[in-house]
Amino acid sequence: MYVAKASDSDDRPYVALAYLFGMWYTPWCWNKTSMPRRAKVEFNECLAWLAGIVDGEGTIAITKTGNYFQHYVSVGNTSTKIIEMVDSLFSAVSGRGHISTHTEGDRIHKSAWIVRVSSRPSVHAVVSGVLPYLVTKIDQGQLAIRSLEMGCTGDHFEAMRMLNQRGPLGRVRSSSQGLQHMPMNQRLAWLGGIVDGEGSLTLGLVRARAAQNKSGFSQLARFEVHIANTNENMLEEIMDISRTNGIGCCWVRGKPRPTERPTHRVVWLGMPRCQALLRLVRPYLVAKGQHADVMLKAIEHRQVSQRTKSGYGHSAVVDDGVLIDLLQDLKRLNARGICSEPVPDQFTHVVARQGSELVSRGRGAG
Helix, strand or coil: CCCCCCCCHHHHHHHHHHHHHHCCCECCCCCCCCCCCECCCCHHHHHHHHHHHHHHHEEEEEEEECCEEEEEEEEEECCHHHHHHHHHHHHHHHCCCCEEEEECCCCCCCCEEEEEECCHHHHHHHHHHHHHHCCCCHHHHHHHHHHHHHCCCHHHHHHHHHHCCCCCCCCCCCCCCCCCCCCHHHHHHHHHHHHHHHEEEEEEEEEEECCCCCCCEEEEEEEEEEEEECCHHHHHHHHHHHHHCCCCCEEECCCCCCCCCCCEEEEEECHHHHHHHHHHHHHHCCCCHHHHHHHHHHHHHHHHHHHHCCCCCCCCCCCCHHHHHHHHHHHHHHCCCCCCCCCCHHHHHHHHHHHHHHHHHHHCCC
């Protein structure tokens, strides 16, 4: 993807044209009357999305080789769409090269991809861009900026190592006060990054007792969205965003283990909650966009079929071929393997548009 440089003044009209033609409202849904259109995404929302990815899947750290200290920011994921989007944002913010590596998967594990920036100006520019939106990694981000501006010492290195410590001794809370002071669209963009990295969208069939069924059981559709993490600040912020928008959710606490921190979950269960949540975050989803589209279509179909058959809540799942097909589609999307589909256009155009200003800012940082 071409990113405008500060010196490429002749190319700026073409970047502006790409932005104008690519950022108008475009429909993303099947039913325009019942689902909102996709809104254009601002660059601050892209940075909020990137902060959500860094909070969930990223690393801000300092390495030491002899007496030399090196800062780096990296994001690892198995989705090439997330990697491509992070790559574009890193390039737009810092104007520097990046290092992309991958580990080949096997029959059990997916292939893993990593995007990393390690030069001092690049790290300073990237961390400065996402710092206002960080929740889980806010302490690491503040320490990285401080050590870059003051000069890194052994104390900074040890402090960063303690912040990134894993296992039962690792921290379960950060110093973040939440994102309540941010506009709701940027908070939703941050949540979209969290859903892309840490979220799970599932549609399954469960058995329930039914007196009218000869076998004594009937199958019901179960819609669920959940986000799992070990950091309590992240989950509290997620619940606050959800409840501020009038969407109910629950916190499922994980069991403590001798060698690991407990993993907690925020869960949205049922059609109304999942539908309301996905409608809010859908414009900001990159990797889970297709998952959300399939689940929204299944929810809408289920609501219509339940009202038109034998009364609301009583239509048989086994006779619903459309729902079964959508369930198989969601299973296919959740299956192991790499998805190589392109990044949604509403992100790529705005990254190119803002490249010129942020490149000059990144080069002067650090």
